[in-house]
Amino acid sequence: MVRCADKATSDKVKSDAISTMIFFDGDGKEYYRKVVSTLDSIDGAYQKATELYTRKLISWASGEASDVVSQARGDRKRLVALTFLDDKKDSEALVSALEDRWVAKYQDRLVYTKVAFDRASEMCKKYNVTSAPTLLLINPSEEDQKKSVVDTLAAKKELVSVHAFLVKAFDKLDKASKK
Amino acid sequence: MKKISILALLALCGTAAARDSNVRWMKFDEALSRASTNGQPIAVFVAVNPNGSS
Numbered sequence: 261m262v263r264c265a266d267k268a269t270s271d272k273v274k275s276d277a278i279s280t281m282i283f284f285d286g287d288g289k290e291y292y293r294k295v296v297s298t299l300d301s302i303d304g305a306y307q308k309a310t311e312l313y314t315r316k317l318i319s320w321a322s323g324e325a326s327d328v329v330s331q332a333r334g335d336r337k338r339l340v341a342l343t344f345l346d347d348k349k350d351s352e353a354l355v356s357a358l359e360d361r362w363v364a365k366y367q368d369r370l371v372y373t374k375v376a377f378d379r380a381s382e383m384c385k386k387y388n389v390t391s392a393p394t395l396l397l398i399n400p401s402e403e404d405q406k407k408s409v410v411d412t413l414a415a416k417k418e419l420v421s422v423h424a425f426l427v428k429a430f431d432k433l434d435k436a437s438k439k
Numbered sequence: 440m441k442k443i444s445i446l447a448l449l450a451l452c453g454t455a456a457a458r459d460s461n462v463r464w465m466k467f468d469e470a471l472s473r474a475s476t477n478g479q480p481i482a483v484f485v486a487v488n489p490n491g492s493s
Contacts, residue, residue, distance in 0.1 A: 269466075278487060284474070
């Protein structure tokens with residue numbers, strides 16, 4: 261909670277009116293503001309902000325992972341998230357991190373597909389996946405399979421690492437698409 | 440303005456504290472720094488006019 265009571269902070273939060281509540285996400289990006297005047301309106305603003313910044317369940321693409329990658333070809337703004345999972349806790353933790361409110365905004369830019377981890381499977385061999393969980397970000401527009409792998413996240417990671425991983429991947433993609 | 444500031448303090452601490460026991464007032468930069476480690480949202484209550492007067 262921040263009480264903006266000086267001009268420097270007011271400039272930083274781009275305040276345009278007194279008695280305003282401004283909400284920022286974990287990246288410092290504003291996502292909601294509301295002028296408040298009563299106790300109820302403050303509580304309402306807080307509730308709305310909480311609704312807007314919330315955990316979001318992953319909508320998994322249906323079908324075989326290789327088909328999902330093929331179908332996404334031509335989509336230059338999205339990546340395919342090949343998620344190799346097993347039934348252990350580390351896999352659950354990765355999915356939970358990907359659904360966290362901090363990284364949920366990237367879901368619009370990702371096509372998630374779930375792959376049951378099996379070291380002997382074609383998919384694991386194809387992408388050289390040796391453990392679960394592993395998250396591979398694939399650029400579906402890239403036809404060369406080796407070049408199509410934007411980045412790999414293997415093993416259990418803390419939320420902050422998952423966030424940094426996604427930020428880095430999309431920075432890379434956005435820079436490449438501007439060229 | 441003082442009235443709304445007090446109301447805000449009560450409301451935020453009263454309602455938010457129930458959901459988040461770590462609620463406390465802090466500087467914006469400190470809040471940004473904390474948010475960048477755990478993704479926690481930042482709620483700012485503006486108690487001054489844009490020109491700095493209250």
